[in-house]
């Protein structure tokens with residue numbers, strides 16, 4: 001299936017958590033890693049997160065650096081990449097920051113279970129793509145994104161969407177910034193939540209680089225697929 005190049009970039013604590021057991025956002029990245037993330041966003045055609053991230057963090061998913069935004073405009077692009085929310089039941093609030101901050105196309109990916117009324121309201125703020133029955137069909141979504149000319153897709157999380165993408169083999173590379181803190185908690189979101197692989201389904205990685213950034217370490221992996 002023709003699809004964009006897709007990479008995940010998330011930050012996790014030394015014990016593998018994305019946020020606290022209350023799903024409260026934790027500042028895991030330092031200044032330099034947030035700069036790196038801003039550069040990744042500026043280079044991407046689109047950024048995607050799950051609705052859990054929107055409900056927890058209310059992110060804008062915008063490019064922050066004025067220089068990076070200007071460079072995008074000079075290259076004939078919008079100052080922000082396309083911003084995509086995976087949201088089966090169309091739960092995203094109409095006053096979410098992603099609709100208020102920054103210019104550029106927003107896409108809400110919903111499933112057939114989403115209420116028609118909400119889809120209609122969202123249609124005034126975003127392009128709504130409907131694919132999948134109970135949850136979004138991620139393969140169908142990324143194929144549609146490719147058709148729209150999106151060639152590089154950055155997935156920022158959260159824990160369940162990272163699983164959703166990895167479990168159906170849609171991720172080419174995984175970047176994780178491991179921060180210098182412990183979050184703990186059996187119910188805290190990890191880098192990859194969801195159902196989990198069986199031993200037969202374990203996914204292998206090839207280490208591309210390991211780099212100290214301030215007090216943390218950036219690991220970059222190429223996804224190799226099943227190891228058994």
Ligand SMILES: NC(=O)c1ccc[n+]([C@@H]2O[C@H](COP(=O)([O-])OP(=O)(O)OC[C@H]3O[C@@H](n4cnc5c(N)ncnc54)[C@H](O)[C@@H]3O)[C@@H](O)[C@H]2O)c1
Pocket residue numbers: 009010011012017018019020023024025026028049050051052053054056057086087088089135136137138156157158159160161162163164165189193
């Ligand atoms: N540290 C980081 O880099 C980082 C990045 C993003 C989010 N987070 C944190 O992660 C938490 C949110 O993670 P989460 O797991 O609750 O939510 P999520 O952002 O991963 O959204 C998952 C939701 O997306 C929807 N969805 C629809 N179709 C799907 C599919 N096919 N596969 C998977 N999901 C599908 C479902 O409603 C699902 O519950 C928050 O606490 C946030 O602060 C941290």
Ligand SMILES: Nc1nc(=O)c(N)c(NC[C@H](O)[C@H](O)[C@H](O)COP(=O)(O)O)[nH]1
Pocket residue numbers: 009010011025026027028029034037049053057058059060061062156157
């Ligand atoms: N790289 C990274 N390091 C972190 O320490 C952290 N907590 C996140 N979390 C990612 C999540 O998507 C956040 O909600 C947005 O990064 C919010 O920032 P924006 O408003 O989008 O600029 N991401």
